[in-house]
Amino acid sequence: LFFVGLPKKLSQSYQNQAVNAAKLFFKTVQGSKLITEQIERPRPEHKLPNVLSKEDVAAILQASQNLKHRTMLSLIYACGLRRGELLNLKPENVDAKRHLLIIVNAKGKKDRVIPISDKVIVMLREYYKIYRPRIWLFEGQEPGTQYSETSLQKVLKHALDHAKIKKPVTLHWLRHSYATHLLEAGTDLRYIQELLGHKSSKTTEIYTHVCEKSLLKISSPFDNL
Numbered sequence: 001l002f003f004v005g006l007p008k009k010l011s012q013s014y015q016n017q018a019v020n021a022a023k024l025f026f027k028t029v030q031g032s033k034l035i036t037e038q039i040e041r042p043r044p045e046h047k048l049p050n051v052l053s054k055e056d057v058a059a060i061l062q063a064s065q066n067l068k069h070r071t072m073l074s075l076i077y078a079c080g081l082r083r084g085e086l087l088n089l090k091p092e093n094v095d096a097k098r099h100l101l102i103i104v105n106a107k108g109k110k111d112r113v114i115p116i117s118d119k120v121i122v123m124l125r126e127y128y129k130i131y132r133p134r135i136w137l138f139e140g141q142e143p144g145t146q147y148s149e150t151s152l153q154k155v156l157k158h159a160l161d162h163a164k165i166k167k168p169v170t171l172h173w174l175r176h177s178y179a180t181h182l183l184e185a186g187t188d189l190r191y192i193q194e195l196l197g198h199k200s201s202k203t204t205e206i207y208t209h210v211c212e213k214s215l216l217k218i219s220s221p222f223d224n225l
Contacts, residue, residue, distance in 0.1 A: 010030045017031055017056045029098060029125065031048055031087060043136075046200065047203055048206065048209050049176035049179075049180070049206060049210060050167075050169075050170075050172075050176055051173070051176050051177050051180045052167075052173055052174070052176075054181060056167075057077055057174065057177055057181075058161075059163040059165065060073065060156075060159045060160060060163050060165065060169070060174075061073055061159070062072050062079070062163070063158075063159040063160075063162035063163040064155070064158075064159045064162075065162075066128060066155075067123075067126065067127055068127060068131060068138065069140065069158070069159070070123070070126045070154045071120075071123050071124060071138075072086060072138055072147075072152065072155060072174075073155065073156065073159060073174065074123060075089075075101075075116075075120060075124075076171060076174045076175065077174040077175075077177060077178050078116065078117045078120045078178070079101050079114045079116060079120075079178070079195075080114070080175045080178035080179055080182075080195055080196055081103070081175060082106070082107065082172070082175060083149060083152060083171045083172070084149075085103050085106055085107075086135075086138065086152070087104075087136070087138065087146060087147055087148075087152065088104075088146075088147065089101075089138065090135065090136060090137055091133055091137050092129070093137065094119055094124060094137065096124065097119075099113045099115060099116045099121055100113050100114065100115060100116060101115075101116050103178075103197065106197050107197060109197070110197055110199075111196065111198045112195070114195055134137065135220050140147040152171065152172065156169065156170075156171055166173070175196070176207075177187050179192055179195075179204070179207045180210055180211055181205050181207065182195070183211045184211055189201070189204055189205065189207075189208070192204055192207070
């Protein structure tokens, strides 16, 4: 009944905040523990990740003619990075000799190491020769300034327009696609969890629901009629 008075289409986080406020009010002001126990939280949403085909990913990356833009998008997909993780990268985070990317102080204050594709290493070396980043691996127009989230989103939109992809693709779709394509290639789910920096294996397991390889193994009962 508590949610009847709330506007519709509120996010789950907003609803949780409303529940917390109500519980605090009844507990501290009204002194009623019974009422707080009767206030239920919204059921958690279980949305499946949006995944691009390998062909769509290739089209997006090839549509970026600017080396800097192509390198940024390629690194997000090739290493399954979050947007903030890419923008916070520094030149020293790239171990070109060992083909490794070191993500420092990521989500959950957790560091992790990710292997980098040989092709991306070549791209990074070419990028570094031309742009010579000082502080951040990807800098804004002014040397030493961090590339902005807004500009990065515009880079993706520009690539989508040129690739003529009409789907509402976000940067996080590239991360989802990385995880799903790894799973389809037979990579163990535990390794994918480490590569993505997930604290819980349950978070990673959601990719099994969109894995094409797993879905194709399922035959319709209609075929057995």
